Amino acid sequence: MTRGRIRARLRRSHLYTFACLRPSTHENDLPHPLQGPGFSRTVYCNQPDLHKKKPLYYGANDISTTKYNFATFLPKALFEQFRRVANVYFLLAACLSTFNFSPFSPLSMIAPLAFVVGLSMAKEALEDWQRFLQDVKVNNRKVNVHKGNGIFGLRPWQKIKVGDVVKVEKDQFFPADLLLLSSSYEDGICYVETMNLDGETNLKVKRSLEVTLTLENDESFKDFRGTIQCEDPNPNLYTFVGNIEYERQVHPLDPGQILLRDSKLRNTAYVYGVVIFTGHDSKVMQNATRSPSKRSTIEKKMDNIIYVLFALLVLISLISSIAFAVKTKYDVPDMWYLKPAEADYLYNPKNPALAGFYHLITALMLYGYLIPISLYVSIEVVKVLQATFINQDLQMYDEETGVPAQARTSNLNEELGQVDTILSDKTGTLTCNQMDFLKCSIAGTAYGVRSSEVELAAAKQMALDLEEHETDLSNFPMPKNSAHGLGDNVRRGSEVDLVSVVTSKGVEDQKPAIKGFSFEDNRLMNCNWLKEPNADVMLLFLRILAICHTAIPELNKETGKLTYEAESPDEGAFLVAAREFGFEFCRRTQSSVFIRERCSPSGQPVEREYKILNLLDFTSKRKRMSVIVRDEEGQILLLCKGADSIIFERLSKNGRMYEEATTNHLNEYGEHGLRTLALAYRKLDEQEYSAWNDEFQKAKTTIGGDREAMLERVSELMERELILVGATAVEDKLQKGVPQCIDKLAQAGLKLWVLTGDKMETAINIGFACSLLRQGMKQICISNLNSESQDGKKAVKEHILNQITNAKQMIKLEKDPHAAFALIIDGKTLTYALENDMKYHFLGLAVDCASVICCRVSPKQKALVTRLVKEGTGKTTLAIGDGANDVGMIQEADIGVGISGVEGMQAVMASDFAIAQFCFLERLLVVHGHWCYKRIAQMVCYFFYKNIAFGLTLFYFEAYAGFSGQSVYEDWYLILFNVILTSLPVISLGVFEQDVPSEVCLQFPALYQQGPKNLFFDWYRILGWMGNGLYSSLVIFFLNILIFYKQSFREGGQTADMIAVGTTMFTCIIWAVNCQIALTMSHFTWIQHLFVWGSITTWYLFLILYGISPSISWNAFQILVEVLGPAPIYWAATLLVAVTCNLPYLVHISYQRCFHPMDHHVIQEIKHYKKDVEDRHMWTRERSKARQETKIGFTARVEAKIRQLKGKLQKKQSSLGVVNMSPS
16 A cells, blocks of 8 residues: 555656656667776676675675774874873873982882873773764664565665665665665665765755666565676765676666765655665775864873973983083092992992982982873863863753753864864754745835844844944034934834834744745735735746746645745745745645646635646756646646845746846845845747747657757746746844854854855855854855866866966955955866865965855765865864764864754764864853863963972082082972972862953954964963973072071071971972962962962871981981971961062062053953943943954944945035035
8 A cells, every 4th residue: 555655656767858868778778888097897786695705795884983902092092191291291101210329219200101001091081982882782673684585674784785775665774885776766776865965955866767667565575686887986976986796788877876874865755776875985985084183272282391401301310410420530539438439330430420310310300290191181180170160060961952052072172272273064054954045026026024134133233333333423524403313313223123023023923833934015915015006926936936846745644734845945935935925735646737826815825736747856956846747727837936146037028027126135135144036927829839848858768978068958948938926035044143243253253164065056045144244245166167178177177276376366456455255166176176286276375265165075085175265274173063074074174063953963073172063162162161271381380380390499409519419308298299299279260260351252253363363372372381490490499599598597506407408498398389370360269269278288287297207307306397397487487488579570560560451451451340240331442442353243234324324424524524525
């Protein structure tokens, strides 16, 4: 029963004229000549066992997207860890600590290194385990496979082999690249959704060869055999060359018969296919890239800093060892108490060079505190905590789906604050795959009062910006009345915009939402269009909507309403609109469509039949679609819809009555980010149509390469002398908050590129909707010539290079400072533009443009463009997408962000960060990115400061102690310095520091540029902190030596010994570095207070506990309670040294805030004195200054309008001046 119902459906192939038409077999239609490299694959259909041996051994169908496996984890993870130069140094130090010349025990050197490396490797393993589990889930999906004798059974994807015959059912993904053999439709067609491959939501029609249509059920495959010769695995999604030998005949294959892995079967009960490419040989996996190892810019720069510190370490160790060798040679013979005659190799005066060498190794280990091993541990801890805050941010939690933000790797937190360019997918990322019929123009009259999302956002921004510009406008030297009138007019205009927006939103809330239909205008609803002046034109308009398409209606059993399966979302929206207007497309046969027309509010709908005579399908080249029908009265009509530029040039002289008004409406719709099409018709007489149809049928049945050209030429003969009816405006629904997010990111100084698999027209429409494009922006469209020969390819490259050169020259010669350029390029042209000899010319042009849109690009091209931007500009890139086709660019970019949408989890699993909606990217970058960058930058700088301040005091004491290798500090002091006494304050800095609150980050987006400009981690600031550490070390050591040297420090006249001086110096260090971090912090919570002042308190508690038992403390017995505590000079020295160390920094930041304040300093002062509450005008003025000058986003669109308004005002003022002067 089901089979019969499905077979009764429409034979779609009878409708198509161009790519979808299957020509009948002809003796001249030869198979493709397959020979030479790249065409060596042989597939034996239904005989998978023949592929188990070479040369036919093909890969398995399991996939892996992990970075490691069980065999490679240990070597690769260790390699990742020891890419860090500090870890290499500590590994060498740990090895050397096993010798007797080491100043430390082996355990004290090995344990910290093992802890740091082990912790990082465990984190890497956990993140990769999540990817492994996702791979296991995909590999264990089930599909029906032919097991023999016409019997099919379920088998996991990973066990599918080349040559297997599989049966895929509706809404299932294809497990491998398949050759379509037959389907549930009798003519072997099926509908395929390829969103995971190219991002397109519209369904593709695939069709099998006629010779395999007889394979229509399971039993028919019992004795099925065939041999496929085809191309080798490659990443080209849109091409396929091959032959199949079946029943002793060879038939050519093309992409129309290939079903690609990760695309989905839709609106088709089932298909049969034979496996051609499996696993990593499939085209989608050929487009994938391996999971890269990513390191942040700061981490890479840390290596350079450590090189500098290592050079300093080697320098002072050389000085120390040379001095020790000299002292050994000349002074040790006189030191009888060392028994120089019996001295070993460590200080043998007879071999001072050897003694100096071993002392060099000792010094390299002793001064190792200059290179902080705990830095990496602290950074790991801080980044994990930062990632936790990102995960728990309620502002990035999507209530509809219940999905929070997720930092899938914490290695790149600070990189979020340094992004320069965002490369974004379109479908599912910027848009939510829904088209809504919003406005229309019929007979020169505009209908539809509801505002688009772009219109709404721009109107609100206009109202805000006009308030800021009122002061500027009032400063024009013009008559008072004129100025007053202008302000009223501007304000009144913005009020009208906002009122209309609010009104339409209110209506929307009152009525139940209809998917695909957001139109609101009572003049057309409920048959009110009959009362309009041009009701006959409106009737034609509505009939064109209902008839001119290729959709199939299906009854939804749950709702009882008809739904439409259309090849494009636009067609679906048109049909829903026609239904709501009273023209419901209800059924289709092979030769007719039936429309239920309701022409009166109270009357019942009348079903009318329109016979389909011909269908001239839409292609990206034609940019139009036409259908020729015969109505019930016998009248033949050509109904056409297409791009306005294409339709207008085909209008008759009598058909241009509404052209001017319609053009104005189309420009207005385009400005509001809507997708537009023009509608026209033509009446035909019988004789004219009959003559044309003969030519058309002759062209249809032509076999050869010029068939498409002949069809196009014949179609051109019919699609002329049209009469314009009107135009439609459809809103490609953007994801929530996308225009506002793009605008805010643009104000933050970020560049946005859109890389999409969609057609150029679709991409351009979305560009307008997102305000990446706007009226007045000059579009640079780079196109290519169609040529396949070697000379032809050279000509194509020269053609493209000339276009790029001319465009760059045009930008260079542009004198208008506000002029904006947009670059638009398609995938075929991009193939040439990305070649080595052209790619940097292309990049140079793209960088000069305000926005870049790449359309019809493959997943591999997305990754290559991302790599070009990353390597060519040398700046941080971020890629964001939601589908499997975005995985390549997500992995290639410095930061990959996946959107956890409806298209599976492939993008999320490959990403570094995952969010539920594109609009959350604003907060992820502008707030968390800004904070994380400054926190990590300040944290790292402070770490090097404190270690230099501490480590150099060891060297100074060496010089005072004859370079003997003696440390002035107790071993426990050294262990506790980085682990306890200074670790928690720096972690609190990295986790809780805020220069400004989150809401201020969003209000002042230009603050974000501190990251891309690297203001807090450039060499000037790094060397400044190092210099501060050097200064502090000099003050701490020499001031203490000056105070305690050769004088008593207690009432009994006792002088200070080494332990007393060392403990006092260490106390000064603890106070100095903790006070320094307190001065560095801008934002205090009780946690920072606890950690900073608690660390100082912990030091004194440690001294008390450490001095209790002489068996533990030895010379430091009761060092605080009895030795230093009672001595006033100890407390005075601590206070004096701590103040002296921090005074220059205090003077520096005070001078900077007073005379050269940074942006956040100004905001902090405004917030501190509550000027944001008391003086709102100043706050608004400062906010307007805190925008990067941008040429994209609706703010740029509004500013362009305001400039236009000022220009008109100046002209008006000039004319008024002339009028006033003329009487005199």
